[in-house]
Amino acid sequence: MVNFRWHRNSLDESLKTTVAVNSFDELFELVKNELSPFTEVKKEELTIKYYAYDERIPEETYLVTLKDYGVLGMTNGDLQHDK
Numbered sequence: 048m049v050n051f052r053w054h055r056n057s058l059d060e061s062l063k064t065t066v067a068v069n070s071f072d073e074l075f076e077l078v079k080n081e082l083s084p085f086t087e088v089k090k091e092e093l094t095i096k097y098y099a100y101d102e103r104i105p106e107e108t109y110l111v112t113l114k115d116y117g118v119l120g121m122t123n124g125d126l127q128h129d130k
Contacts, residue, residue, distance in 0.1 A: 049124035051077065051111065058103060061121070071095075071126040074111070078119060086116060093127055 055061040068074045075096075079088040087095050096114035098121070101108045106123045113119055 049122045049126060051120055051122050053081075054085060054118050059125070064120070068122075068126070074122075078111075078113070082116075082119075086113075088113065094102075095122060099127070109121040 048067050048069050050065050051074055052061045052066075053064040055064065066077070068077065071093075072090075072127075074091050075088070075093055078093060082088050095109050096110050096112070098108045098110045102104070109122045109125055111119045111122060
């Protein structure tokens, strides 16, 4: 299980959106449900990549991005892509 938080203007705002996810599929469903009114979300276009250690929280940070959309949020761990 890892924590996912949406990208917001400030760290405090972002931390307020934190939810636990158990798998890549669960994260994908969360993202798809949130963004489907605005854009098509395909599982193969959702990526998680290591970014940095964030001393403010303190934990490792991974960026969650969607192709042609940009950064959606961050996790505190990697999730294996269930293809």
